Amino acid sequence: MRTNLREKPREDFQKYNAELQEKMKVDTLRQCRLFRGLSVDDIKGLSSHAAMVHYKKGASIFEEGNPADFFYVVQDGLVKVYKGTSTGKILTFTVAGRGDTLNATAVSGDNYYMSAQTLNEVTVLKIGRKSYQAFLTEHSSIAIELIAMLSSRLNRECDRVVRLIGEDVEQRLIISLFTLARKFGTTLSLTREELANCAGTTTETAIRVLSRLKKQGIIGCAAGRGGIIISDMAKLHDLVVEDEGWI
Protein backbone atom coordinates (compact mmCIF):
# COMPACT_ATOMS: atom_id res chain seq x y z
CA MET A 1 0.00 0.00 0.00
CA ARG A 2 1.21 3.38 -0.88
CA THR A 3 0.26 4.97 2.40
CA ASN A 4 2.44 2.55 4.33
CA LEU A 5 5.43 3.22 2.17
CA ARG A 6 5.04 6.91 2.69
CA GLU A 7 4.16 6.94 6.36
CA LYS A 8 7.11 4.96 7.59
CA PRO A 9 9.87 7.52 6.89
CA ARG A 10 7.69 10.37 8.06
CA GLU A 11 7.18 8.70 11.40
CA ASP A 12 10.90 8.20 11.71
CA PHE A 13 11.52 11.78 10.91
CA GLN A 14 8.99 13.01 13.42
CA LYS A 15 10.42 10.78 16.11
CA TYR A 16 13.92 11.98 15.34
CA ASN A 17 12.75 15.54 15.41
CA ALA A 18 11.03 15.12 18.75
CA GLU A 19 14.13 13.54 20.24
CA LEU A 20 16.28 16.34 18.96
CA GLN A 21 14.01 18.95 20.41
CA GLU A 22 13.94 17.18 23.76
CA LYS A 23 17.71 17.13 23.77
CA MET A 24 17.85 20.84 23.06
CA LYS A 25 15.46 21.59 25.87
CA VAL A 26 17.48 19.57 28.35
CA ASP A 27 20.67 21.22 27.15
CA THR A 28 19.21 24.64 27.76
CA LEU A 29 17.89 23.83 31.19
CA ARG A 30 21.23 22.40 32.20
CA GLN A 31 22.79 25.76 31.52
CA CYS A 32 20.57 27.46 34.07
CA ARG A 33 22.39 28.46 37.17
CA LEU A 34 19.26 27.65 39.12
CA PHE A 35 19.40 23.99 38.18
CA ARG A 36 23.04 23.32 38.56
CA GLY A 37 23.63 20.54 41.03
CA LEU A 38 20.63 18.63 39.74
CA SER A 39 20.97 15.28 38.02
CA VAL A 40 20.26 14.98 34.33
CA ASP A 41 17.26 12.84 35.13
CA ASP A 42 15.82 15.52 37.36
CA ILE A 43 16.22 18.03 34.59
CA LYS A 44 14.64 15.67 32.08
CA GLY A 45 11.67 15.53 34.38
CA LEU A 46 11.33 19.29 34.27
CA SER A 47 12.03 19.42 30.57
CA SER A 48 9.01 17.25 29.87
CA HIS A 49 6.88 20.14 31.09
CA ALA A 50 8.68 22.68 28.95
CA ALA A 51 7.44 23.94 25.61
CA MET A 52 9.72 25.53 23.05
CA VAL A 53 8.31 28.78 21.76
CA HIS A 54 9.62 31.08 19.08
CA TYR A 55 9.26 34.87 19.03
CA LYS A 56 10.24 37.32 16.38
CA LYS A 57 12.18 40.50 17.04
CA GLY A 58 10.44 43.07 19.18
CA ALA A 59 7.79 40.70 20.49
CA SER A 60 6.53 40.91 24.03
CA ILE A 61 6.98 37.70 26.02
CA PHE A 62 5.17 38.94 29.10
CA GLU A 63 4.21 42.20 30.65
CA GLU A 64 4.48 43.65 34.11
CA GLY A 65 1.31 43.17 36.06
CA ASN A 66 -0.16 40.33 34.04
CA PRO A 67 -0.79 36.97 35.72
CA ALA A 68 2.50 35.11 35.91
CA ASP A 69 1.35 31.87 34.36
CA PHE A 70 4.70 30.76 33.03
CA PHE A 71 8.31 30.46 33.94
CA TYR A 72 10.73 31.20 31.10
CA VAL A 73 14.25 30.22 30.14
CA VAL A 74 16.00 31.68 27.12
CA GLN A 75 17.14 29.06 24.67
CA ASP A 76 18.37 31.36 21.94
CA GLY A 77 18.49 35.08 21.25
CA LEU A 78 18.41 38.13 23.48
CA VAL A 79 15.60 39.26 25.73
CA LYS A 80 15.47 42.50 27.64
CA VAL A 81 13.84 42.38 31.06
CA TYR A 82 12.67 45.82 32.04
CA LYS A 83 10.30 47.98 34.00
CA GLY A 84 8.54 51.12 32.88
CA THR A 85 8.55 54.22 35.03
CA SER A 86 5.56 56.35 35.87
CA THR A 87 6.87 58.96 33.42
CA GLY A 88 7.02 56.56 30.50
CA LYS A 89 10.72 55.81 30.57
CA ILE A 90 12.15 52.32 30.54
CA LEU A 91 14.84 50.78 32.66
CA THR A 92 16.36 47.54 31.41
CA PHE A 93 17.39 45.48 34.39
CA THR A 94 19.03 42.74 32.44
CA VAL A 95 19.58 41.48 28.94
CA ALA A 96 19.02 37.74 29.12
CA GLY A 97 20.76 35.29 26.84
CA ARG A 98 20.95 31.52 26.47
CA GLY A 99 20.36 29.70 29.75
CA ASP A 100 19.17 32.79 31.58
CA THR A 101 15.86 32.70 33.34
CA LEU A 102 13.50 35.59 32.79
CA ASN A 103 11.57 35.39 36.03
CA ALA A 104 13.17 32.84 38.33
CA THR A 105 13.62 35.29 41.15
CA ALA A 106 10.04 36.47 41.00
CA VAL A 107 8.97 34.06 43.68
CA SER A 108 6.42 36.15 45.48
CA GLY A 109 3.35 37.57 43.84
CA ASP A 110 0.99 36.17 41.27
CA ASN A 111 1.84 38.67 38.57
CA TYR A 112 4.89 39.32 36.48
CA TYR A 113 6.97 41.91 38.20
CA MET A 114 8.74 43.10 35.09
CA SER A 115 8.21 42.98 31.36
CA ALA A 116 10.18 40.93 28.83
CA GLN A 117 10.67 41.78 25.19
CA THR A 118 12.79 40.15 22.53
CA LEU A 119 15.70 42.05 21.01
CA ASN A 120 16.03 39.70 18.04
CA GLU A 121 14.79 36.28 16.97
CA VAL A 122 14.28 34.38 20.17
CA THR A 123 13.44 30.88 21.30
CA VAL A 124 12.40 30.32 24.88
CA LEU A 125 11.37 27.41 27.04
CA LYS A 126 8.07 27.98 28.74
CA ILE A 127 7.02 26.03 31.79
CA GLY A 128 3.65 26.26 33.48
CA ARG A 129 3.68 27.98 36.83
CA LYS A 130 2.31 24.93 38.63
CA SER A 131 4.85 22.56 37.14
CA TYR A 132 7.67 24.93 37.97
CA GLN A 133 6.57 25.40 41.54
CA ALA A 134 6.01 21.68 42.02
CA PHE A 135 9.52 21.08 40.72
CA LEU A 136 10.96 23.60 43.14
CA THR A 137 9.31 22.03 46.16
CA GLU A 138 10.24 18.51 45.07
CA HIS A 139 13.89 19.40 44.66
CA SER A 140 14.60 21.31 47.81
CA SER A 141 18.28 21.60 46.97
CA ILE A 142 17.24 24.31 44.54
CA ALA A 143 16.25 26.46 47.50
CA ILE A 144 19.91 26.99 48.32
CA GLU A 145 20.72 28.00 44.78
CA LEU A 146 17.66 30.23 44.70
CA ILE A 147 18.74 31.99 47.86
CA ALA A 148 22.19 32.51 46.41
CA MET A 149 20.71 33.88 43.19
CA LEU A 150 18.33 36.19 45.00
CA SER A 151 21.08 37.36 47.26
CA SER A 152 23.49 38.19 44.46
CA ARG A 153 20.76 39.88 42.47
CA LEU A 154 19.79 41.93 45.49
CA ASN A 155 23.37 43.04 45.88
CA ARG A 156 23.55 43.93 42.25
CA GLU A 157 20.42 46.05 42.44
CA CYS A 158 21.70 47.80 45.54
CA ASP A 159 24.87 48.58 43.64
CA ARG A 160 22.81 49.92 40.80
CA VAL A 161 21.02 52.22 43.23
CA VAL A 162 24.30 53.47 44.61
CA ARG A 163 25.63 54.10 41.14
CA LEU A 164 22.49 55.96 40.14
CA ILE A 165 23.02 58.28 43.08
CA GLY A 166 26.76 58.56 42.96
CA GLU A 167 27.92 58.29 39.38
CA ASP A 168 27.19 60.45 36.36
CA VAL A 169 25.61 59.22 33.16
CA GLU A 170 28.90 58.68 31.37
CA GLN A 171 30.12 56.32 34.07
CA ARG A 172 26.85 54.43 34.08
CA LEU A 173 26.98 53.98 30.33
CA ILE A 174 30.55 52.77 30.55
CA ILE A 175 29.59 50.25 33.20
CA SER A 176 26.63 49.09 31.13
CA LEU A 177 28.84 48.64 28.11
CA PHE A 178 31.46 46.81 30.08
CA THR A 179 28.96 44.50 31.74
CA LEU A 180 27.25 43.70 28.46
CA ALA A 181 30.53 43.10 26.67
CA ARG A 182 31.77 40.78 29.39
CA LYS A 183 28.66 38.70 29.05
CA PHE A 184 27.99 38.77 25.32
CA GLY A 185 31.33 39.63 23.80
CA THR A 186 32.62 42.84 22.28
CA THR A 187 30.17 42.90 19.39
CA LEU A 188 26.84 43.97 20.81
CA SER A 189 23.72 44.00 18.72
CA LEU A 190 21.93 46.65 20.66
CA THR A 191 20.57 49.94 19.46
CA ARG A 192 21.68 53.15 21.19
CA GLU A 193 18.21 53.33 22.64
CA GLU A 194 18.53 49.91 24.28
CA LEU A 195 21.89 50.85 25.71
CA ALA A 196 20.43 54.07 27.04
CA ASN A 197 17.67 52.08 28.74
CA CYS A 198 20.29 49.90 30.42
CA ALA A 199 21.99 52.95 31.90
CA GLY A 200 18.82 54.84 32.69
CA THR A 201 19.42 57.73 30.33
CA THR A 202 18.18 58.99 26.99
CA THR A 203 19.17 57.91 23.50
CA GLU A 204 20.74 61.27 22.70
CA THR A 205 22.91 61.28 25.79
CA ALA A 206 24.02 57.71 25.10
CA ILE A 207 24.99 58.72 21.58
CA ARG A 208 27.00 61.69 22.80
CA VAL A 209 28.95 59.49 25.20
CA LEU A 210 29.51 56.86 22.52
CA SER A 211 30.85 59.56 20.20
CA ARG A 212 33.36 60.56 22.82
CA LEU A 213 34.38 56.93 23.32
CA LYS A 214 34.71 56.53 19.58
CA LYS A 215 37.14 59.46 19.50
CA GLN A 216 39.20 57.70 22.14
CA GLY A 217 39.26 54.56 20.04
CA ILE A 218 37.32 52.51 22.53
CA ILE A 219 34.29 52.08 20.33
CA GLY A 220 34.79 50.87 16.79
CA CYS A 221 33.85 53.02 13.82
CA ALA A 222 31.76 50.23 12.35
CA ALA A 223 29.16 50.97 14.97
CA GLY A 224 25.83 52.39 13.97
CA ARG A 225 22.67 50.78 12.55
CA GLY A 226 21.82 48.57 15.51
CA GLY A 227 25.22 47.55 16.78
CA ILE A 228 28.08 48.59 19.00
CA ILE A 229 31.58 47.24 18.64
CA ILE A 230 34.00 47.63 21.49
CA SER A 231 37.46 47.75 20.04
CA ASP A 232 39.49 48.36 23.19
CA MET A 233 38.06 46.42 26.09
CA ALA A 234 41.10 47.08 28.29
CA LYS A 235 40.79 50.82 27.91
CA LEU A 236 37.08 50.56 28.62
CA HIS A 237 37.83 48.63 31.79
CA ASP A 238 40.25 51.33 32.87
CA LEU A 239 37.45 53.87 32.68
CA VAL A 240 35.28 51.90 35.09
CA VAL A 241 35.41 53.40 38.55
CA GLU A 242 35.29 50.52 40.96
CA ASP A 243 33.10 51.37 43.88
CA GLU A 244 34.24 48.27 45.67
CA GLY A 245 37.09 50.31 47.10
CA TRP A 246 39.15 47.74 48.94
CA ILE A 247 39.55 44.56 46.98
Next chain:
Amino acid sequence: MRTNLREKPREDFQKYNAELQEKMKVDTLRQCRLFRGLSVDDIKGLSSHAAMVHYKKGASIFEEGNPADFFYVVQDGLVKVYKGTSTGKILTFTVAGRGDTLNATAVSGDNYYMSAQTLNEVTVLKIGRKSYQAFLTEHSSIAIELIAMLSSRLNRECDRVVRLIGEDVEQRLIISLFTLARKFGTTLSLTREELANCAGTTTETAIRVLSRLKKQGIIGCAAGRGGIIISDMAKLHDLVVEDEGWI
Protein backbone atom coordinates in the same frame (compact mmCIF):
# COMPACT_ATOMS: atom_id res chain seq x y z
CA MET B 1 25.88 35.03 109.37
CA ARG B 2 25.85 38.43 107.84
CA THR B 3 27.15 37.32 104.48
CA ASN B 4 24.35 34.88 104.08
CA LEU B 5 21.78 37.43 104.93
CA ARG B 6 23.21 39.79 102.37
CA GLU B 7 24.04 37.33 99.63
CA LYS B 8 20.66 35.79 99.42
CA PRO B 9 18.81 38.82 98.06
CA ARG B 10 21.62 39.70 95.70
CA GLU B 11 21.59 36.28 94.16
CA ASP B 12 17.87 36.55 93.76
CA PHE B 13 18.25 39.88 92.13
CA GLN B 14 20.87 38.70 89.70
CA LYS B 15 18.83 35.68 88.81
CA TYR B 16 15.79 37.84 88.30
CA ASN B 17 17.80 40.21 86.17
CA ALA B 18 19.17 37.45 83.98
CA GLU B 19 15.73 36.00 83.49
CA LEU B 20 14.37 39.37 82.55
CA GLN B 21 17.08 39.92 80.00
CA GLU B 22 16.55 36.50 78.52
CA LYS B 23 12.85 37.27 78.20
CA MET B 24 13.62 40.53 76.42
CA LYS B 25 15.91 38.79 73.99
CA VAL B 26 13.33 36.16 73.16
CA ASP B 27 10.67 38.82 72.77
CA THR B 28 12.81 40.69 70.28
CA LEU B 29 13.67 37.63 68.24
CA ARG B 30 10.01 36.65 68.09
CA GLN B 31 9.30 39.93 66.37
CA CYS B 32 11.66 39.12 63.53
CA ARG B 33 9.87 38.31 60.34
CA LEU B 34 12.61 35.81 59.59
CA PHE B 35 11.74 33.68 62.60
CA ARG B 36 7.99 33.72 62.44
CA GLY B 37 6.65 30.24 62.22
CA LEU B 38 9.25 28.97 64.67
CA SER B 39 8.30 27.61 68.08
CA VAL B 40 9.20 29.57 71.18
CA ASP B 41 11.60 26.82 72.16
CA ASP B 42 13.44 27.11 68.88
CA ILE B 43 13.79 30.82 69.40
CA LYS B 44 14.98 30.30 72.95
CA GLY B 45 17.70 28.10 71.54
CA LEU B 46 18.85 30.93 69.28
CA SER B 47 18.45 33.49 72.00
CA SER B 48 20.98 31.67 74.15
CA HIS B 49 23.60 32.62 71.56
CA ALA B 50 22.55 36.25 71.48
CA ALA B 51 24.27 39.02 73.37
CA MET B 52 22.57 42.30 74.17
CA VAL B 53 24.75 45.24 73.24
CA HIS B 54 24.17 48.92 73.75
CA TYR B 55 25.33 51.69 71.44
CA LYS B 56 25.10 55.41 71.87
CA LYS B 57 23.86 57.78 69.21
CA GLY B 58 25.97 58.00 66.09
CA ALA B 59 27.93 54.84 66.79
CA SER B 60 28.95 52.51 64.00
CA ILE B 61 27.70 48.96 64.43
CA PHE B 62 29.48 47.58 61.41
CA GLU B 63 31.00 48.84 58.24
CA GLU B 64 30.81 47.81 54.62
CA GLY B 65 33.66 45.55 53.66
CA ASN B 66 34.61 44.38 57.13
CA PRO B 67 34.37 40.66 57.99
CA ALA B 68 30.75 39.87 58.75
CA ASP B 69 31.30 38.16 62.08
CA PHE B 70 27.90 38.87 63.54
CA PHE B 71 24.25 38.86 62.74
CA TYR B 72 22.26 41.69 64.29
CA VAL B 73 18.68 42.31 65.34
CA VAL B 74 17.51 45.67 66.63
CA GLN B 75 16.01 45.51 70.08
CA ASP B 76 15.50 49.18 70.67
CA GLY B 77 16.23 52.42 68.85
CA LEU B 78 16.82 53.29 65.21
CA VAL B 79 19.64 52.13 62.98
CA LYS B 80 20.34 53.32 59.48
CA VAL B 81 21.65 50.75 57.04
CA TYR B 82 23.45 52.45 54.21
CA LYS B 83 26.08 52.35 51.52
CA GLY B 84 28.53 55.03 50.55
CA THR B 85 29.04 56.02 46.93
CA SER B 86 32.33 56.46 45.17
CA THR B 87 31.78 60.22 45.32
CA GLY B 88 31.34 60.29 49.07
CA LYS B 89 27.57 60.46 49.20
CA ILE B 90 25.44 58.17 51.31
CA LEU B 91 22.34 56.25 50.44
CA THR B 92 20.27 54.92 53.32
CA PHE B 93 18.60 51.72 52.21
CA THR B 94 16.56 51.23 55.33
CA VAL B 95 16.01 52.61 58.78
CA ALA B 96 15.74 49.57 61.03
CA GLY B 97 13.69 49.55 64.20
CA ARG B 98 12.69 47.01 66.82
CA GLY B 99 12.66 43.47 65.49
CA ASP B 100 14.33 44.37 62.23
CA THR B 101 17.43 42.50 61.19
CA LEU B 102 20.39 44.50 59.98
CA ASN B 103 21.99 41.91 57.76
CA ALA B 104 19.73 38.89 57.45
CA THR B 105 19.60 39.05 53.69
CA ALA B 106 23.36 39.27 53.33
CA VAL B 107 23.67 35.55 52.85
CA SER B 108 26.47 35.45 50.36
CA GLY B 109 29.87 36.89 51.00
CA ASP B 110 32.05 36.96 54.06
CA ASN B 111 31.98 40.72 54.52
CA TYR B 112 29.30 43.17 55.47
CA TYR B 113 27.72 44.45 52.35
CA MET B 114 26.48 47.69 53.88
CA SER B 115 27.23 49.83 56.89
CA ALA B 116 25.06 50.29 59.96
CA GLN B 117 25.04 53.31 62.22
CA THR B 118 22.79 54.20 65.13
CA LEU B 119 20.48 57.20 64.87
CA ASN B 120 19.86 57.37 68.61
CA GLU B 121 20.42 55.23 71.70
CA VAL B 122 20.27 51.67 70.45
CA THR B 123 20.24 48.18 71.86
CA VAL B 124 20.88 45.29 69.51
CA LEU B 125 21.11 41.54 69.77
CA LYS B 126 24.32 40.21 68.36
CA ILE B 127 24.71 36.61 67.31
CA GLY B 128 27.91 35.00 66.11
CA ARG B 129 28.00 34.18 62.45
CA LYS B 130 28.54 30.49 63.08
CA SER B 131 25.67 30.19 65.52
CA TYR B 132 23.38 32.03 63.15
CA GLN B 133 24.29 29.90 60.17
CA ALA B 134 23.99 26.71 62.19
CA PHE B 135 20.55 27.81 63.29
CA LEU B 136 19.52 28.49 59.71
CA THR B 137 20.55 25.07 58.51
CA GLU B 138 18.96 23.32 61.47
CA HIS B 139 15.64 25.03 60.93
CA SER B 140 15.12 24.62 57.25
CA SER B 141 11.68 26.15 57.42
CA ILE B 142 13.46 29.49 57.68
CA ALA B 143 14.66 29.02 54.12
CA ILE B 144 11.16 29.68 52.84
CA GLU B 145 10.85 32.83 54.89
CA LEU B 146 14.30 33.90 53.80
CA ILE B 147 13.40 33.46 50.15
CA ALA B 148 10.25 35.51 50.68
CA MET B 149 12.24 38.24 52.42
CA LEU B 150 14.91 38.32 49.76
CA SER B 151 12.31 38.37 47.06
CA SER B 152 10.37 41.25 48.53
CA ARG B 153 13.55 43.19 49.22
CA LEU B 154 14.69 42.62 45.66
CA ASN B 155 11.41 43.96 44.38
CA ARG B 156 11.70 46.95 46.64
CA GLU B 157 15.18 47.76 45.40
CA CYS B 158 14.08 47.38 41.79
CA ASP B 159 11.29 49.83 42.53
CA ARG B 160 13.81 52.17 44.05
CA VAL B 161 15.85 52.00 40.86
CA VAL B 162 12.81 52.75 38.76
CA ARG B 163 11.91 55.69 40.94
CA LEU B 164 15.44 57.03 40.79
CA ILE B 165 15.20 57.04 37.01
CA GLY B 166 11.63 58.12 36.64
CA GLU B 167 10.71 60.37 39.49
CA ASP B 168 12.08 63.74 40.52
CA VAL B 169 13.59 64.49 43.89
CA GLU B 170 10.40 65.90 45.35
CA GLN B 171 8.50 62.71 44.65
CA ARG B 172 11.29 60.58 46.09
CA LEU B 173 11.35 62.63 49.26
CA ILE B 174 7.58 62.35 49.57
CA ILE B 175 7.80 58.60 49.19
CA SER B 176 10.59 58.40 51.75
CA LEU B 177 8.57 60.42 54.21
CA PHE B 178 5.48 58.36 53.60
CA THR B 179 7.30 55.07 53.98
CA LEU B 180 9.04 56.17 57.15
CA ALA B 181 5.84 57.53 58.66
CA ARG B 182 3.93 54.35 57.90
CA LYS B 183 6.58 52.35 59.72
CA PHE B 184 7.51 54.61 62.61
CA GLY B 185 4.54 56.92 62.98
CA THR B 186 4.06 60.54 62.04
CA THR B 187 6.67 61.88 64.44
CA LEU B 188 10.03 61.09 62.95
CA SER B 189 13.24 61.77 64.79
CA LEU B 190 15.42 62.15 61.76
CA THR B 191 17.53 65.10 60.72
CA ARG B 192 17.02 66.63 57.27
CA GLU B 193 20.33 65.14 56.32
CA GLU B 194 19.18 61.62 57.17
CA LEU B 195 15.99 62.12 55.22
CA ALA B 196 18.01 63.41 52.27
CA ASN B 197 20.15 60.27 52.43
CA CYS B 198 17.02 58.13 52.28
CA ALA B 199 15.89 59.85 49.09
CA GLY B 200 19.33 60.12 47.53
CA THR B 201 19.51 63.88 47.50
CA THR B 202 21.23 66.68 49.39
CA THR B 203 20.28 68.26 52.69
CA GLU B 204 19.50 71.60 51.07
CA THR B 205 17.15 70.12 48.51
CA ALA B 206 15.40 68.10 51.18
CA ILE B 207 14.90 71.27 53.21
CA ARG B 208 13.45 73.14 50.24
CA VAL B 209 10.94 70.39 49.62
CA LEU B 210 10.04 70.21 53.31
CA SER B 211 9.47 73.96 53.31
CA ARG B 212 7.03 73.60 50.45
CA LEU B 213 5.24 70.77 52.27
CA LYS B 214 5.11 72.91 55.39
CA LYS B 215 3.37 75.66 53.41
CA GLN B 216 0.79 73.10 52.32
CA GLY B 217 0.20 72.11 55.93
CA ILE B 218 1.50 68.58 55.42
CA ILE B 219 4.51 69.01 57.62
CA GLY B 220 3.99 70.44 61.10
CA CYS B 221 5.54 73.72 62.13
CA ALA B 222 7.11 72.13 65.18
CA ALA B 223 9.58 70.44 62.87
CA GLY B 224 13.23 71.38 62.99
CA ARG B 225 16.07 70.48 65.37
CA GLY B 226 16.27 66.81 64.54
CA GLY B 227 12.66 65.96 63.94
CA ILE B 228 9.93 65.95 61.34
CA ILE B 229 6.27 65.90 62.19
CA ILE B 230 3.79 64.90 59.54
CA SER B 231 0.55 66.64 60.33
CA ASP B 232 -1.52 65.51 57.36
CA MET B 233 -0.76 61.94 56.44
CA ALA B 234 -3.73 61.70 54.09
CA LYS B 235 -2.61 64.69 52.05
CA LEU B 236 0.89 63.26 51.96
CA HIS B 237 -0.47 60.00 50.66
CA ASP B 238 -2.34 61.85 47.93
CA LEU B 239 0.94 63.28 46.71
CA VAL B 240 2.46 59.84 46.25
CA VAL B 241 2.40 58.84 42.62
CA GLU B 242 1.70 55.14 42.56
CA ASP B 243 3.76 53.45 39.94
CA GLU B 244 1.84 50.27 40.51
CA GLY B 245 -0.65 51.51 37.94
CA TRP B 246 -3.31 48.83 38.05
CA ILE B 247 -4.15 47.84 41.55
Next chain:
DNA sequence: CGCCTGATTGATAAGTATCAAGGTCGGTGG
Protein backbone atom coordinates in the same frame (compact mmCIF):
# COMPACT_ATOMS: atom_id res chain seq x y z
C1' DC C 1 12.27 55.06 -5.14
C1' DG C 2 10.32 56.48 -1.01
C1' DC C 3 9.30 55.30 3.58
C1' DC C 4 10.76 54.12 8.13
C1' DT C 5 13.85 53.23 11.70
C1' DG C 6 17.83 54.42 13.92
C1' DA C 7 21.84 57.65 14.35
C1' DT C 8 23.54 62.17 14.91
C1' DT C 9 24.19 67.00 16.11
C1' DG C 10 22.81 71.44 17.93
C1' DA C 11 20.19 74.64 20.81
C1' DT C 12 17.65 75.23 24.84
C1' DA C 13 15.54 74.51 29.28
C1' DA C 14 14.70 72.26 33.53
C1' DG C 15 16.14 70.19 37.70
C1' DT C 16 19.59 69.75 41.23
C1' DA C 17 23.95 70.09 43.24
C1' DT C 18 27.07 73.16 44.94
C1' DC C 19 28.80 77.10 47.29
C1' DA C 20 28.08 80.75 50.49
C1' DA C 21 26.16 83.05 54.37
C1' DG C 22 23.52 83.48 58.06
C1' DG C 23 20.16 81.81 61.75
C1' DT C 24 18.44 78.97 65.68
C1' DC C 25 18.57 75.99 69.41
C1' DG C 26 20.47 73.20 73.08
C1' DG C 27 24.17 71.88 75.71
C1' DT C 28 28.54 72.85 78.11
C1' DG C 29 32.03 75.05 80.56
C1' DG C 30 33.69 79.07 82.85
Next chain:
DNA sequence: CCACCGACCTTGATACTTATCAATCAGGCG
Protein backbone atom coordinates in the same frame (compact mmCIF):
# COMPACT_ATOMS: atom_id res chain seq x y z
C1' DC D 1 23.90 82.28 85.08
C1' DC D 2 25.69 83.60 80.96
C1' DA D 3 28.36 83.10 76.92
C1' DC D 4 30.00 80.39 73.67
C1' DC D 5 30.15 76.55 70.60
C1' DG D 6 28.65 73.17 67.65
C1' DA D 7 25.12 70.81 65.23
C1' DC D 8 21.41 71.57 62.56
C1' DC D 9 18.34 74.34 59.81
C1' DT D 10 17.38 77.81 56.27
C1' DT D 11 17.69 80.69 52.23
C1' DG D 12 19.84 82.65 48.16
C1' DA D 13 22.83 82.78 44.04
C1' DT D 14 25.15 80.20 40.72
C1' DA D 15 26.91 76.43 37.90
C1' DC D 16 26.57 72.06 35.88
C1' DT D 17 24.59 67.98 34.28
C1' DT D 18 21.29 66.00 31.49
C1' DA D 19 16.71 65.91 29.42
C1' DT D 20 14.05 67.79 25.89
C1' DC D 21 13.02 69.61 21.47
C1' DA D 22 14.14 70.19 16.69
C1' DA D 23 16.27 69.14 12.48
C1' DT D 24 18.99 66.39 9.50
C1' DC D 25 21.14 62.33 7.83
C1' DA D 26 22.02 57.41 6.50
C1' DG D 27 20.81 52.90 5.36
C1' DG D 28 17.53 48.89 4.72
C1' DC D 29 13.43 47.12 2.91
C1' DG D 30 9.12 46.77 0.63
